[in-house]
Amino acid sequence: MSRDDAESPSLRDQTQAFLHEFFVKGQELIRELIEENERLRKSMAPDAAQSASTLSPTSVEMVGRLMRQVEELEHEAAEIRRIAGNVQDDASYRDRLQSLEDEHYNLAAMYVASGQFHAAATVDEVLRTVTEILLNFVGVAAFTLFVHDPSRGVLFPLWREGGDPADRPELPRPTEGPLADALSIGRPWRTGDAMGATDDGLMHLPLYAGTNLVGMIRIESFLPQKSDFSESDYGLFELISGHSGIGIENAWIREHAKAKPVERQAIEQLVGG
Amino acid sequence: MTRSSDQTNAGGRMNALVVEDSPPMRKMIVFALSRIRELSVTEADDGVDALRRLASTRFDIIITDINMPILDGLKLVKRLRADENYKDVPIIIITTEGAEEDRQRALALGANAYITKPIQAPQVIAMVRETLGLPG
Numbered sequence: 265m266s267r268d269d270a271e272s273p274s275l276r277d278q279t280q281a282f283l284h285e286f287f288v289k290g291q292e293l294i295r296e297l298i299e300e301n302e303r304l305r306k307s308m309a310p311d312a313a314q315s316a317s318t319l320s321p322t323s324v325e326m327v328g329r330l331m332r333q334v335e336e337l338e339h340e341a342a343e344i345r346r347i348a349g350n351v352q353d354d355a356s357y358r359d360r361l362q363s364l365e366d367e368h369y370n371l372a373a374m375y376v377a378s379g380q381f382h383a384a385a386t387v388d389e390v391l392r393t394v395t396e397i398l399l400n401f402v403g404v405a406a407f408t409l410f411v412h413d414p415s416r417g418v419l420f421p422l423w424r425e426g427g428d429p430a431d432r433p434e435l436p437r438p439t440e441g442p443l444a445d446a447l448s449i450g451r452p453w454r455t456g457d458a459m460g461a462t463d464d465g466l467m468h469l470p471l472y473a474g475t476n477l478v479g480m481i482r483i484e485s486f487l488p489q490k491s492d493f494s495e496s497d498y499g500l501f502e503l504i505s506g507h508s509g510i511g512i513e514n515a516w517i518r519e520h521a522k523a524k525p526v527e528r529q530a531i532e533q534l535v536g537g
Numbered sequence: 538m539t540r541s542s543d544q545t546n547a548g549g550r551m552n553a554l555v556v557e558d559s560p561p562m563r564k565m566i567v568f569a570l571s572r573i574r575e576l577s578v579t580e581a582d583d584g585v586d587a588l589r590r591l592a593s594t595r596f597d598i599i600i601t602d603i604n605m606p607i608l609d610g611l612k613l614v615k616r617l618r619a620d621e622n623y624k625d626v627p628i629i630i631i632t633t634e635g636a637e638e639d640r641q642r643a644l645a646l647g648a649n650a651y652i653t654k655p656i657q658a659p660q661v662i663a664m665v666r667e668t669l670g671l672p673g
Contacts, residue, residue, distance in 0.1 A: 362659070365572075365658070365659065366658075366659075369565075369568070369569070369657075369658040372565065372568045373561075373565055376561045376564045376565055376568075377561055379561075380560065380561050393561070396559045396560075396561050396562060397561060399633060399654070400559055400561065400562040400565075400633070400654050400655060400656075401561070401562075401565070401655055402655060403633075403654060403655040405633075487633055487635055487653070487654070487655075488635040488636065489635035489653045490655065
């Protein structure tokens with residue numbers, strides 16, 4: 265429900281107000297009719313005192329008829345209230361449908377992105393997929409991808425969107441501070457984990473292959489039309505954190521593995537092992 | 538703009554061409570457009586691929602990215618507006634370029650509408666429906 269909807273009277277409130285006014289006017293009309301009928305009866309009857317003691321059969325019939333009309337109108341009002349309630353239910357249903365559509369779209373984005381990662385066989389393809397997801401799906405204008413070199417204990421810049429990676433210095437792997445909090449989780453990032461925001465970056469996203477830190481992405485700026493992270497972004501960050509880490513590691517291993525054709529016995533030994 | 542029925546395909550649906558060099562982005566645009574039952578969607582990898590498809594199929598609407606290799610989206614718009622067969626076909630730009638001058642430039646070249654990334658599916662669907670005069 266939008267803020268405008270919340271501030272304006274609902275259809276149910278409007279209907280209730282209308283019915284209240286309707287019945288008040290109806291009561292006034294009935295009272296006026298009874299008074300007018302009584303006035304006419306008195307003016308026509310020669311013995312006013314006798315006539316005033318009882319209502320004429322005509323007046324009784326009219327009151328009865330009017331009471332029946334009131335009952336019918338009340339019944340009709342109940343029906344209108346029921347329909348008004350259904351209209352509100354329809355609005356809730358539309359909101360729910362829209363929410364499901366959004367969720368459907370977010371899941372589709374995750375599906376497409378994960379498919380791209382699984383199809384990436386080289387580091388270049390992993391980097392291209394990361395770039396396309398961050399640029400097109402999240403709305404990131406500039407980021408730097410650092411790779412972790414455990415032998416030297418540093419993170420070095422490998423790829424930068426929105427600039428030259430050479431403009432970014434190597435970083436010693438931090439041991440304290442927001443960056444250390446973001447990188448030291450020991451598994452792929454999940455929604456709710458530290459964002460690692462610093463003066464240099466809106467977020468530092470660790471890239472993991474299992475429990476092995478492969479690198480990190482520093483998100484430096486958004487596209488002009490985007491101002492903040494959205495709920496759907498976090499799902500994509502989870503995906504990037506786990507899949508791109510594995511993708512980079514796999515591409516590295518593939519690049520350095522000895523070429524060996526598949527052999528039945530050798531691959532069968534890997535099953536269940 | 539509403540296209541006449543003789544321009545619909547054999548299935549009675551209108552033809553849409555999505556031109557986008559990023560495979561995941563192209564898939565997401567196609568996914569969004571799949572919610573419009575009146576549309577049959579064809580994908581093109583870039584501007585050159587788009588021209589090839591436009592030569593063999595009549596399209597009722599074109600949704601294109603700007604930043605693409607060889608033939609970018611703005612050049613594609615310019616080419617189409619100079620083509621008698623496509624000078625009136627609605628073209629929607631979907632791009633990361635969010636600056637107002639980029640929007641004005643695209644519209645001046647003949648694009649009908651302009652959507653910036655990251656896209657929201659309802660926005661794309663509403664824009665295509667509105668452009669084609671389809672009921673919401």
